[in-house]
Amino acid sequence: MTHSIAEIAAAIGAEFAGDGALEVRGAAEPQQAGPDQLALAVNPKYADGLAQGRARAAMLWPGADWQQMGLQAAIFAPRGRLAMAGLTSLLDAGPVIAPGVHPLSVVDPSAQLGEGAAIGPFVTIGAGVVIGPNARIASHVSIAEGASLGADALVLQGARIGARVTIGARVIIQPGAVIGSDGFSFVTPEKSGVEEIRETLGQRGDIRAQSWTRIHSLGAVTIGDDVEIGANACIDRGTIRDTTIGRGTKLDNLVHIGHNVQVGDDCLLCGQVGIAGSSRIGNRVVLAGQCGVNDNIFIGDDVICGGATKVFTNAPAGRVLLGYPAVKLETHVEMQKALRRLPRLASKVAAMERVIEKS
Template identity: 75%
Template sequence: MGHTIRDIATALGAEAEGNLDLIVTHAAEPAGAGPDALALAMDPRYAEGLARGAARAAMLWQGADWRAMGLQAAIFAPRGRLAMAGLSRIFDPGPEIAPGIHPLTVIDPTAELAEGAAVGPFVTIGRGVRIGPRARIASHVSIAEGAVIGADALILQGARIGARVRIGDRVICHPGAVIGADGFSFVTPEKSGVEEIRETLGERAEIRAQSWVRIHSLGSVSIGDDVEIGANSTIDRGTIRDTSVGSGSKLDNLVHVGHNVQVGRDCLLCGQVGIAGSSRIGDRVVLGGQVGVSDNIFVGDDVVAGGATKIRTNAPAGRVLLGDPAVKMETQIEIQKAMRRLPRMAATVAELQKAVSNKGQSD
């Protein structure tokens, strides 16, 4: 089922020209676009591909001469990636989850499913679970006792929702995510070698045998509204209070949020980010891929950390960080420049040492 150029432009709040009743069924790259596709060429660099394709309509940059490109219609996107967000929403059919409750599912009699909720096959829903209106639960999901799923939530294949987890409205949980596993929290009967090293910054009085005693997780996890949790990501339950993720935050695949962590609103946590226990992340924080955050520290609002940065101490609001250990990005760039000069500097020092040594021998 297609959409007219007029309807797409209206939905995007964008300008359009040409045959606005032209129907397109999908989006495509310019060179591979057929007559029923909307070609995506929001930058002049992609205009060349239109000549190799067969598109009749395209999404173009402001001011583009669409007639000269042989098109019948055009939509003008002042901000390409933002237009892509709306366009992808229009054309995405979403997962196929049939309305109602699939017969191959197990639901505790005390669970409450609101009007319009849909549950796929091989799902287990535990005691006292509450699922909000129009929430959709795909196959092989398990939802443990006391969990709450908000309105219009989408829980995809194989996700695991632990006991008493609270998930807000319009949350998307991708396949294989685990929300509400126990935190990784252990203690030794006597002061452990790890505690001693942290106090002394590396020294140990003696090395002795030690064993670990488990600290159980009595809290759970609270997820705000409009949160997205990537595939195979994990959010551990808190020890006493809930681990929490604020509304609007987005977690990529393979992100780990440790026990007691508090993630603020509208944060962006990219792939393989790891946040250790009891740390606090402010609002609108962006952590690039493989960023690590040490335990029991605070990362302030609007901090941006580049990929593979390791944040070991508190980070003030608004700071842009890079490197291991994390420093200001401009400082890290200077460090990298200096490191590239090290071989040449070492050779220069060796020459100077040789010259000084020869001079000493001649004297």
């Protein structure tokens, strides 16, 4: 499928110059772009690559001299990455899944499939499942009894959706994600070593044998509209109430959401983030890669945590955190400066000790 320069500019709300009827089949980096591809050079530092490629049209920064670059047409993107979001959406046709149910899939007779739903091969859909209009289910997906998917949802290869899970409209679930697995919740008949340590902050009495008794998960998972779940992410069911993911939130690959967790709207949880059970995450929170959140705490709206931050206590709204344990960003920077000065400080102390010993 081809798109004209004028069509692309209109789709992403940008201005263009030159031959608006010029058509391209896709996009490429400047040095690799062919004559039928749109070169992506939204920053002046990418301009040199245009001379290495063969593109006739490019997406450029505002004010770029596109004619001097030998182009026949240009699209101007004041905010490059935002323009790329619109462009990639236009060019991405998504997986090819034929409407209807593939003959190699198993759908319970009580399941309800919305108009235009597409079910790929080797899919299993349980009793009472509701699939919204135009939802697409790729191969090897399983959807357990009582679950529901909203309109235009996309579930990709090998994802697992557990019993009674509710998924909103336009949700995207990447391959291998597991939504609605059992919560990791166990208790000991007697006070456990973990409970004792929490009470005493490190002091232990007699160490004795103990065994773990399962607390079953009676809740499920509720996911709002426009959420994206990354590959191999795991979201556990709630113990009594549902684990919830708010509207517009994005989860990266390998994110783990524990039982009873509540994540707000429009959050961004990057790769390998782990949130322990019963914690609450506000709206528009950003947790960078490998962040960890303790159980039973609250992170306020608009908090940003840098990579590998470990949050052990409640975080006020708007706070920027970094480090282990999490502290304010500016405090962490000062701590790191002091840490780098420690070798020199140790040398000075050692020199002073030698002087004192001789006196």
